[in-house]
Amino acid sequence: MDSPSHLAEILAAHAGREGALLPILHDVQAAFGCVTGEAEAAIAEALNLSRAEVHGVVSFYHDFRETADPRPHLQICRAEACQARGVEALMAAAQQAAGTRVALEAVYCLGLCAAGPAARVVGADVGEALHARLDAGSLTRLIEGL
Amino acid sequence: MRVRISNDAVAMACGGEAVAAAFAAAGCAVERVSGWGMHWLEPLVEIEGAKGWTGFGPVAPGDVPAILAGTSALGIGAVAEHPFITAQTRLTFMRAGRIRPLSLDDYAGTGGWQGLARARSLAPAEVVAAVIQSGLRGRGGAGFPAGIKWQKVANAFGGSAAGARKFIVCNADEGDSGTFADRMVMEGDPFALIEGMAIAAHAVGAGAGYIYLRSEYPHAIATMRAAIALAAERIAPFSVELRVGAGAYVCGEETALLNSIEGKRGVVRAKPPLPALQGLFGCPTVVNNVLTLAAVSHILREGGAADYAALGVGRSKGTMPVQLGGNIARGGLVEVPFGITLGELIHDFGGGTASGRPVKAAQVGGPLGAYMPPDQFHLPLDYEAFTAADALIGHAGVVVFDDTADMGRLARFAMEFCAVESCGKCTPCRIGSTRGVELIDRIRAGSTVDALASQPQIRNAPKAAPSRAADIALLEDLCDTMRGASLCALGGFTPYPVLSALKHWPEDFGGDFGA
Ligand SMILES: Cc1cc2nc3c(=O)[nH]c(=O)nc-3n(C[C@H](O)[C@H](O)[C@H](O)COP(=O)(O)O)c2cc1C
Ligand code: SF4
Ligand code: FES
Numbered sequence: 001m002d003s004p005s006h007l008a009e010i011l012a013a014h015a016g017r018e019g020a021l022l023p024i025l026h027d028v029q030a031a032f033g034c035v036t037g038e039a040e041a042a043i044a045e046a047l048n049l050s051r052a053e054v055h056g057v058v059s060f061y062h063d064f065r066e067t068a069d070p071r072p073h074l075q076i077c078r079a080e081a082c083q084a085r086g087v088e089a090l091m092a093a094a095q096q097a098a099g100t101r102v103a104l105e106a107v108y109c110l111g112l113c114a115a116g117p118a119a120r121v122v123g124a125d126v127g128e129a130l131h132a133r134l135d136a137g138s139l140t141r142l143i144e145g146l
Numbered sequence: 147m148r149v150r151i152s153n154d155a156v157a158m159a160c161g162g163e164a165v166a167a168a169f170a171a172a173g174c175a176v177e178r179v180s181g182w183g184m185h186w187l188e189p190l191v192e193i194e195g196a197k198g199w200t201g202f203g204p205v206a207p208g209d210v211p212a213i214l215a216g217t218s219a220l221g222i223g224a225v226a227e228h229p230f231i232t233a234q235t236r237l238t239f240m241r242a243g244r245i246r247p248l249s250l251d252d253y254a255g256t257g258g259w260q261g262l263a264r265a266r267s268l269a270p271a272e273v274v275a276a277v278i279q280s281g282l283r284g285r286g287g288a289g290f291p292a293g294i295k296w297q298k299v300a301n302a303f304g305g306s307a308a309g310a311r312k313f314i315v316c317n318a319d320e321g322d323s324g325t326f327a328d329r330m331v332m333e334g335d336p337f338a339l340i341e342g343m344a345i346a347a348h349a350v351g352a353g354a355g356y357i358y359l360r361s362e363y364p365h366a367i368a369t370m371r372a373a374i375a376l377a378a379e380r381i382a383p384f385s386v387e388l389r390v391g392a393g394a395y396v397c398g399e400e401t402a403l404l405n406s407i408e409g410k411r412g413v414v415r416a417k418p419p420l421p422a423l424q425g426l427f428g429c430p431t432v433v434n435n436v437l438t439l440a441a442v443s444h445i446l447r448e449g450g451a452a453d454y455a456a457l458g459v460g461r462s463k464g465t466m467p468v469q470l471g472g473n474i475a476r477g478g479l480v481e482v483p484f485g486i487t488l489g490e491l492i493h494d495f496g497g498g499t500a501s502g503r504p505v506k507a508a509q510v511g512g513p514l515g516a517y518m519p520p521d522q523f524h525l526p527l528d529y530e531a532f533t534a535a536d537a538l539i540g541h542a543g544v545v546v547f548d549d550t551a552d553m554g555r556l557a558r559f560a561m562e563f564c565a566v567e568s569c570g571k572c573t574p575c576r577i578g579s580t581r582g583v584e585l586i587d588r589i590r591a592g593s594t595v596d597a598l599a600s601q602p603q604i605r606n607a608p609k610a611a612p613s614r615a616a617d618i619a620l621l622e623d624l625c626d627t628m629r630g631a632s633l634c635a636l637g638g639f640t641p642y643p644v645l646s647a648l649k650h651w652p653e654d655f656g657g658d659f660g661a
Contacts (some may be wrong), residue, residue, distance in 0.1 A: 047409075133160055
C-alpha cells in the first residue's frame with residue numbers, strides 16, 4: 001500500500017479547512033478501508049490534535065473501522081418499518097448465505113421504509129447501492145452476487 | 147416516445163435503472179424526474195401520449211413491451227389526477243414528480259428563486275416577520291417556531307453583525323426510522339432547500355451554511371453535491387458546503403451535529419448556551435431541518451406566509467409532509483394540512499396494511515415516538531394534541547404494524563436502540579437503556595431469578611424470584627428516571643415507545659399478565 005504518500009495527499013487536500021477531521025476520516029476510510037493507528041497519528045499531527053482526540057472520534061462513529069475488512073459489506077435495515085415488513089424472518093437465511101464470506105451489518109433506516117426490507121451495499125456505486133422489497137430469495141441472490 | 151422515470155432512491159432500489167434501460171433500448175427518450183412519493187408503485191413510469199401523460203407501476207423491465215403496445219394492465223391514468231395526489235395539499239412537495247431535480251430551468255420555471263428574490267428585496271427583519279407570521283414550526287422533531295429561532299440569531303451581538311460570523315446549518319441527518327421526506331426533498335427538489343438556506347442567511351446575516359447529510363443516503367449526497375455546485379452563483383455571496391455524517395443517530399441532535407461538523411465526537415452539549423447564540427465554532431447558528439428550510443422558499447413568495455398560516459389547526463400551522471411506511475398498502479409521502487386524523491392517514495391514504503391483516507399499532511415520530519393502538523387513531527395531527535396524549539409527531543413518520551407484531555419485542559428494541567446509539571454523556575441513558583433491555587428480557591421470560599444476583603457474593607440482592615408486578619414497577623421507575631434525568635431526547639423519549647407498548651399490549655410481555 002502506498003499509504004504514506006496517498007495519506008499526505010488527502011491531508012493536503014483538506015489543509016486549512018475548518019472542522020476537517022470527519023471529511024479526512026471519510027477519505028482515509030474510502031482509500032484504505034480503515035483508519036489505522038499510523039493514520040491517526042499522521043492526521044493528529046496535521047490538525048494539531050492529540051492522537052487520543054483523533055482516536056476518540058474514529059471509535060465514536062459506526063462508519064470508521066480500525067482494521068480493514070476486505071470482505072463485501074451489506075447493511076440490512078433492522079429498524080421498525082422494516083421489522084413491520086418482516087426483515088427479522090429473513091435473517092437466518094441471510095446469515096446462511098453470507099457465511100464468513102460477506103459481512104452483514106445492521107443499519108437503522110435507509111429511507112426506503114414503505115418498500116422494506118431494505119439493504120445497502122457499502123462502497124458500491126450509487127446506482128447499485130440500494131435494494132428494496134427484499135424477500136428470502138432476492139436477499140440470498142443479492143448476498144451471493146456480492 | 148417520451149418516458150419519465152423517477153430517480154428517487156426508492157425507484158432505484160426497486161430496479162428503476164433496469165426499467166429505464168429497457169425503455170431506452172426500445173427507442174424511447176427517457177427523462178429522469180423526481181419521485182411522486184407513491185412508493186408502492188415504484189418504479190413508476192409515465193408515458194407521453196396524445197392525451198397527456200399516463201402512469202404505470204410498479205414496472206419491471208419485462209412489462210415494457212406491453213406498456214408500449216398499450217396492452218399493459220399496470221396503468222393508473224394521469225398520475226397528477228390520482229386520488230392519492232389530488233387529496234393532498236402539496237407546498238413543500240409541489241414539484242415532486244414534475245421536474246428534473248438538477249435542472250435549473252425546471253426549477254426557475256416552477257416558481258423557483260422567487261422566494262429568495264423577494265426576501266432579498268426585503269429588510270432582514272421583514273423576512274423574519276414573514277416566517278413568524280406563517281406560523282412555521284421546526285419539522286425536525288421539537289416543533290420550535292422557526293421565526294423565533296431566526297430572530298434570536300439575527301439579534302445576536304445586539305443585532306450588529308459587523309464582522310461577526312454566523313452560520314445556517316441544515317439538519318439532514320434524518321435518522322428516524324420510518325422517515326424519508328428529507329431524502330425526497332434532497333433527491334427531488336434540491337434547489338428548494340438551497341433557496342431556503344439562502345433566505346435564512348439573508349434574514350439572520352449569515353455568510354456560510356452547512357448541510358449535514360447522513361452517509362446512509364448515497365443518492366441524496368450525489369444530488370445535493372451537484373445542486374450546490376450548480377446553484378453557487380445564484381446564492382452568492384452566501385455559500386453552502388455539504389458534510390457527510392458517519393453513521394451515528396445521535397448526530398441528528400442539533401448540538402451533537404454541530405460537534406460532528408467541528409470534527410469532534412458527536413456528543414450532546416448542555417444547553418444553555420443555545421446554538422442560536424453559541425453554535426457552530428462558537429458562533430450564532432440557525433439549525434433547521436430540511437423540511438423547515440424547504441418550506442421557507444415557498445413561504446417567502448408573494449402571499450406565501452398568509453397562505454401557509456391559513457392552513458392547519460390551533461398552533462400547528464401549514465402543512466406537514468407525513469411519511470407512511472412499514473406494513474402499509476399504499477406507502478409514501480402525504481403532505482396535508484395539520485388536523486387530519488391518524489386513521490385517515492393510515493386507512494384513506496394508506497389503504498390499511500400491506501399484508502391485508504388488521505392494523506395493530508402505529509408508531510408515530512420515529513424510534514422515540516409512542517406506539518399508538520387503533521383506538522387512538524381519531525387523534526388529529528397537531529403538536530399539542532399529540533403531546534397531551536403522551537405521543538410525538540416528531541418528523542411525522544408513521545410506521546404501521548399488523549396483528550402479528552410482538553409489541554414486547556418492539557419495546558425491547560427501543561431500549562436496545564437507545565443503548566446502541568447513546569452518546570454516553572449521561573448515566574440514565576447510557577446505563578439505563580442497557581438495564582432496560584435486561585429487565586424487559588426478564589419480564590418476558592417470566593421474571594425469573596437473575597443469575598448474577600443469585601451469586602452469594604452479591605449479598606444485598608434479593609434471592610427470591612421477583613414478582614412480575616415488581617419488575618414492571620421497576621421498569622416504570624427506570625423509564626421515569628430516563629425521562630426526567632436525560633440530557634437529550636434520546637434517553638428522555640425512549641420511555642415513550644416502551645411504556646406505550648406496555649400499557650396497551652401487556653399480553654405481549656409474556657408471563658401471567660392478568661395477575
Ligand atoms: C436523538 C435526537 C435525534 C434527532 N435527529 C434529528 C434528525 O435526524 N433531523 C432533524 O432535523 N432533527 C433531529 N433532531 C432534532 C434536532 O435536535 C433539532 O431540534 C432540529 O434539528 C431543529 O430544527 P427544526 O427546528 O427545523 O426542527 C433530533 C433530536 C434528538 C434528541
Ligand atoms: S440522553 Fe443519551 S444521547 Fe442524550 S445526551 Fe444523554 S447520553 Fe447522550
Ligand atoms: S426502516 Fe428500514 S428503510 Fe426505513
